[in-house]
Amino acid sequence: MKKLLLLIAVVAMVLTGCVKNLDKYGFSDTTLIKGRVIEESDHTPISGVNVSVTNGARTYASYNTSADGYFEMEVNFNDIDKDYYLLLSGQGKNKKYSLKGMGQEMYDYRDVSLYRMLATFECDEVFYEVYPTDFGPATFNDAKQNVANLEYGGYDDWGLPSLEALKVMYAERNIIGGFGANKYWSGLQYYDYNGGYYVDFSTGESAIYYGDNIRYYYRPIRISTFVSVTPKVTTADPIMTGTTVTTGGNIISDGGETVTARGVCYGTQPYPDKDGDHTIDGCGTGQYSSTFTITQDNIMYYIRAYATNANGTSYGEQKTITKLNLPTFQYNGSTYYVAPDPGNKMNHSNAVSYCDNYGIYGTTGWTLPTIGELTQMYANKTSIGGFTSDYYHSSTEAYSYYANEYYYVINFSNGESGNTYNYSQCRVRPIKKIN
DSSP: OOOOOEEEEEGGGTEEEEEEOHHHHOTTSEEEEEEEOEETTTOOBOOSOEEEEEOSSOEEEEEEOOTTSEEEEEEEGGGOOTTOEEEEEETTEEEEEOOTTSSOOOOOOSSOOOEEOOEEEEETTEEEEEOSSOEEEEOHHHHHHHHHTOOBTTBOOOBOOOHHHHHHHHHTHHHHOOOOSSEEEEEEEOTTSSEEEEEETTTOOEEEEESTTOOEEEOOEEEOSSOOOOOEEEEOOOEEETTEEEEEEEEEEOTTSOOOEEEEEEESSSSOOTTSSBOOOOOSSEEEEEEEEOOSTTOEEEEEEEEEETTEEEEOOOEEEEOOOOOEEEETTEEEEEOOOOSSOBOHHHHHHHHHTOOGGGOOOOBOOOHHHHHHHHHTHHHHOOOOSSEEEEEEEEEEETTEEEEEEEETTTOOEEEEETTOOBBOOOEEEOO
16 A cells, blocks of 8 residues: 555645645655546546646646546646646636645636546555545445446546555545545445445544445545556665766666666756756666766766656656865875865864764765874865964864863964863864765
8 A cells, every 4th residue: 555646635626636745745856747637517528728837927837638638747846936826728718726835726717617637546556536525425335336337527437445545545635635524435345244344534443334224425436547657766876986976776666667768867956857968778677877977076966867668757866976176185094075164263062063064065974173184184284275374173082171171273373282172262174084
C-alpha cells in the first residue's frame, strides 16, 4: 500500500484534479500535472479544453484536452507563487481555481457549466480514480449493486474499493475531499453474508459488519486509464576528481514501460532537466554511472539523475558539488583548503560554530584548525594570503580554570603562540581537509 501521490483537492468547488503532493515535496520540483475534464451535467469527456497554469498576465504551462478529456503538462513550481492558478477554458466556458497551497480560489463568474476533474490515488502501484461525492447510506449488497450499475465520466467499470485502497483513501481523506465522519464500505465481503469490511472515517479503524439492517456510505473507484507512470530513479552522490564529476543513478522501477534513456542533468541553476546539459548513459533499470566536466571554479553545480520511458521523464533527488579554487596547505600528509577571513573577530564558541556551519559555494565539512594546523598555516601565510597581523583562534584547548576555558591562539604578526579564554575576540580562518 502506498500513500496518495498525485492530487489537487479543492473541496469547496466540485473540482478536484491530480498533481504531486506539494505539501510533501515543496514548490521546487518540475511536476507533471495530469487530469481529466468531464461535463458536469452528463459526465461526458470534454475535448479541446485549454488547461493552463497562469497568473492572468503570464501563462506558465498550457495543454488542450484530448478526445477523452485528458491533459498533462510539466510545471516548474520553483517559479510559482501564490498568485498563480489553474484555468480551464473552452467552448465558451471558463473556470479558475487555485492549486493546492498556492493562494486563494479565484472564479470567473460568468454563467457557465462546471468542469469536473477526478481525484487520483495510488495503492500497491495501481492508480485509481475516485467518484467525487458519497453514495448511501446503503446495505453492503445494495452498495455493491449500485456501483456495478454506475455509469459516470464515460465509464461503467466502477466498483467498491478494496480494504487496503479504502485505508489509503482514509489517510488522504482531507486531500481527496467530500468525505464525512461516516463508516464506508469496502468491497471485501464477509463470507456469504449481506455485509463486509468497512473503515470508520472518524477514527480510521476497520471492522466487519453484516446484516440487512445496517447501512453505511460508499465511494466508488475505478482503475485509472489515463495515469501514466514514469520511472523511479535516485541520484548517486557526486565525487570530484580534478575537473571530472562522477555520479549516476539507480532506476528502481521502470514504471511498467522500458526505460529508453537515462543519465544525469547538471547545471548552475537548481533543478536541471533534459532541456539543459545532460549525459546519456544507456537504457534499462538498475545502477549506472555518469561523468561530466566542471568548467567553472567556486560555483555550485546542481545534479539530478533522469530516466525516460514511454510515459515521460522523471528525475531523482537533487545533489550539489563545487570545484573549489581556494588556497591550500599541507599538514601531516593531508591537504587542506583555507576559507577567506570573515572580516570580523569573534569569541571561541562563535568561531567553532561559524566553522561548523560554514558552507562556502555549497560545500560542507569545514572546521576550526587545531593548533598544529594553525602553526602550519602561519608557516605558509604568504602563499595562503589574506591574514592580518592579529591573533587567530585554534580549536585546541590549553586548560580550564573555574568557569573559563582557555584555547591556544597564534599571533600572525610574529608567529608566537599563546592562549586566551573563551570570550576573547580573535580572527578565524575555516579549513577543510581535501584528502
